[in-house]
Amino acid sequence: MAEAIVQVHNVTKIYKRDKLEIPVLQNITIDVPEGEFLALMGPSGSGKTTLLNLIAGIDRPNSGSIVIAGTDISTLRESALAKWRSRHVGFVFQFYNLLPVLTAYENVELPLLLTHLSKKEKREHVEMVLNVVGLSDRMKHYPKQLSGGQEQRVAIARAIVTDPTIIVADEPTGDLDKKSADEILLLMERLNTEFKKTIVMVTHDPRAAEKAHKVRHLEKGDLLEN
Amino acid sequence: MKIPLSYNLRNLWTRRLTMSLTIGGIALVVFVFAAVLMLAEGVKQTLVSTGSDDNVIIVRKSAQSELVSAIGRESVSNISTFPEVAAGTDGKPMATADVVSIVNLSKKGTKGMANVPVRGVSSGSIAMRPQVKMVEGRMFQQGSSEVIVSTTVASQFEGAGVGQTLQIGTGHWMIVGIFDAGKSGFSSEVWADAEQLMLAFNRPVYSSLTVKLKSINDFEGFKNRLQADQRLNDLEPKREKTFYEEQSQGMAIFIRVLGLIITIIFSAGAMIGAMITMYAAVANRTVEIGTLRALGFQRRSILAAFLIEALFLSLIGGSIGLVIAAFLEFVSFSTTNFSSFTELAFGFHLTPEIVVSTLLFSLFMGLIGGFLPAVRASRLNIISALRAS
Ligand SMILES: Nc1ncnc2c1ncn2[C@@H]1O[C@H](COP(=O)(O)OP(=O)(O)OP(=O)(O)O)[C@@H](O)[C@H]1O
Ligand SMILES: [Mg+2]
Numbered sequence: 001m002a003e004a005i006v007q008v009h010n011v012t013k014i015y016k017r018d019k020l021e022i023p024v025l026q027n028i029t030i031d032v033p034e035g036e037f038l039a040l041m042g043p044s045g046s047g048k049t050t051l052l053n054l055i056a057g058i059d060r061p062n063s064g065s066i067v068i069a070g071t072d073i074s075t076l077r078e079s080a081l082a083k084w085r086s087r088h089v090g091f092v093f094q095f096y097n098l099l100p101v102l103t104a105y106e107n108v109e110l111p112l113l114l115t116h117l118s119k120k121e122k123r124e125h126v127e128m129v130l131n132v133v134g135l136s137d138r139m140k141h142y143p144k145q146l147s148g149g150q151e152q153r154v155a156i157a158r159a160i161v162t163d164p165t166i167i168v169a170d171e172p173t174g175d176l177d178k179k180s181a182d183e184i185l186l187l188m189e190r191l192n193t194e195f196k197k198t199i200v201m202v203t204h205d206p207r208a209a210e211k212a213h214k215v216r217h218l219e220k221g222d223l224l225e226n
Numbered sequence: 227m228k229i230p231l232s233y234n235l236r237n238l239w240t241r242r243l244t245m246s247l248t249i250g251g252i253a254l255v256v257f258v259f260a261a262v263l264m265l266a267e268g269v270k271q272t273l274v275s276t277g278s279d280d281n282v283i284i285v286r287k288s289a290q291s292e293l294v295s296a297i298g299r300e301s302v303s304n305i306s307t308f309p310e311v312a313a314g315t316d317g318k319p320m321a322t323a324d325v326v327s328i329v330n331l332s333k334k335g336t337k338g339m340a341n342v343p344v345r346g347v348s349s350g351s352i353a354m355r356p357q358v359k360m361v362e363g364r365m366f367q368q369g370s371s372e373v374i375v376s377t378t379v380a381s382q383f384e385g386a387g388v389g390q391t392l393q394i395g396t397g398h399w400m401i402v403g404i405f406d407a408g409k410s411g412f413s414s415e416v417w418a419d420a421e422q423l424m425l426a427f428n429r430p431v432y433s434s435l436t437v438k439l440k441s442i443n444d445f446e447g448f449k450n451r452l453q454a455d456q457r458l459n460d461l462e463p464k465r466e467k468t469f470y471e472e473q474s475q476g477m478a479i480f481i482r483v484l485g486l487i488i489t490i491i492f493s494a495g496a497m498i499g500a501m502i503t504m505y506a507a508v509a510n511r512t513v514e515i516g517t518l519r520a521l522g523f524q525r526r527s528i529l530a531a532f533l534i535e536a537l538f539l540s541l542i543g544g545s546i547g548l549v550i551a552a553f554l555e556f557v558s559f560s561t562t563n564f565s566s567f568t569e570l571a572f573g574f575h576l577t578p579e580i581v582v583s584t585l586l587f588s589l590f591m592g593l594i595g596g597f598l599p600a601v602r603a604s605r606l607n608i609i610s611a612l613r614a615s
Contacts, residue, residue, distance in 0.1 A: 058520050058608045058612075078525075079525075082519070082522050082523070083522060084522075085520065087522075091517075091521065093517070095513075097513060097514075097516075097517040097612075099514055099517070099518075101239075102236075106230075106232075110518075111521050113228050114228055114521075158521075
């Protein structure tokens with residue numbers, strides 16, 4: 001088997017609150033092969049979001065290394081890390097995090113503003129991914145004019161428009177009703193099977209975990225063996 | 227600068243209620259700022275346009291205004307014969323020896339009195355001052371106690387219409403005409419026959435002599451001839467424009483300094499207002515900022531976005547203030563000229579320089595007000611920003 005696309009090695013994360021040190025992740029090691037759809041589960045406060053943030057390069061470990069598609073991101077300087085994120089990571093948040101003053105189209109286009117694509121290419125990319133998530137007819141709508149499920153589909157379109165190396169999703173169905181949640185999960189599954197995307201998803205929802213190939217459990221900062 | 231401008235504009239629009247308060251504050255400050263500059267410019271233009279290019283005024287050395295100047299009859303007749311002085315249609319030299327004094331008149335609509343300059347002129351005066359035109363009645367007669375008044379004086383003072391009389395010195399003077407002097411300093415004056423006025427005030431000497439030169443280029447020769455004459459060495463010739471421009475300087479500087487002190491105080495308030503508004507905008511959009519950073523936008527893009535928003539805010543306010551100030555062009559009023567303590571009528575005048583400096587000033591306020599909030603926005607930690615929801 002080829003090298004894992006995500007390699008987390010001996011990662012420790014400690015938060016300092018006042019003078020108190022809160023160890024959140026202890027010596028975590030996990031590999032995610034390319035094309036994997038991994039679900040991270042565990043009780044609240046176990047460190048799932050923290051681990052996801054480290055993999056996504058928006059947080060830094062206190063020790064250990066995180067190598068993604070051959071790049072050790074724990075050594076990158078801040079602006080280089082930002083540039084790296086724009087190329088390699090697609091984010092899906094629990095509360096969608098769309099910019100309210102931008103239309104669905106503009107929200108999806110946002111990550112492309114950091115690329116050198118031409119206007120025409122940007123348009124093609126945005127239209128393509130909005131088509132994938134089934135919202136071609138809602139391009140000109142503002143987030144306020146969309147349902148929660150639709151907003152999350154726009155967010156997924158935004159996450160895949162740059163064709164990133166990995167997609168990280170933190171409880172993507174956490175704020176949705178059952179029907180919308182099912183749609184989103186189906187979409188995530190399609191991204192994995194049809195578009196061969198590597199996905200790391202944090203979830204509390206057992207039905208969500210069912211869609212994943214693999215489920216890992218975190219407990220008090222430790223990754224349980226399965 | 228990767229974040230699109232429309233993002234900033236729409237955010238301003240979304241928060242238009244709070245934004246409009248901030249914009250209003252900036253507009254107010256900019257209005258005051260522009261009005262002060264326009265006023266100073268108006269004063270300057272009024273006084274400068276009092277002079278003509280080829281006229282030379284001769285006053286006592288270092289006299290800042292005609293009121294404190296004196297020139298004797300001999301000097302007047304001596305200088306009038308200088309070869310550089312142009313001749314009129316009647317063959318006589320084009321020169322007018324003026325005597326300038328002050329009368330107290332009561333302002334219309336108030337109980338207050340104000341100083342109005344009275345200028346005694348000789349017969350050639352009108353010909354040398356093309357900006358002065360009779361609009362009503364007739365010219366005063368030489369050797370009589372008759373006066374003409376400017377349109378401004380006629381409209382702003384009690385009993386200053388044609389057919390009415392003014393008390394000047396000990397006598398009563400009949401108003402026989404009204405003249406218009408455009409935007410020049412003469413437009414705040416009362417004119418009478420110089421000799422009669424000297425009698426009335428019991429003054430043996432004139433205040434100034436104004437001569438028209440044959441050519442603008444004759445000034446140096448004229449000046450050298452005058453300075454070479456021992457009997458005239460207490461006098462100083464100046465181009466009329468220069469003389470009146472110097473008169474305006476004290477006044478213009480006073481207006482600018484006073485106005486700038488007021489605007490600085492006001493602008494501190496407007497900048498704090500802008501700062502509060504922008505801090506609130508940053509606080510409201512913390513999650514958005516975290517999201518943008520997560521997507522890969524750099525700190526400097528966030529900094530630029532919020533700075534641009536503050537600059538937009540101030541530019542909108544600045545433009546509104548400037549547009550309102552522009553309407554002052556249609557307003558004219560009179561105030562005391564501090565260099566002579568006489569009433570001076572003038573208006574506001576907007577120049578391209580004032581437009582530019584006013585807009586720069588408003589941008590400066592936006593920059594100062596928006597800087598700290600923008601820095602805070604750019605320094606937010608991604609994780610904590612995203613958690614702020
Ligand atoms: N910025 C921070 N400062 C201090 N402590 C933090 C910070 N972020 C997380 N923590 C702590 O780290 C622990 C793990 O947090 P994390 O958000 O990773 O948990 P989680 O597994 O995602 O929980 P949930 O299921 O509730 O989202 C918690 O105890 C939390 O209080
Ligand atoms: Mg979490």
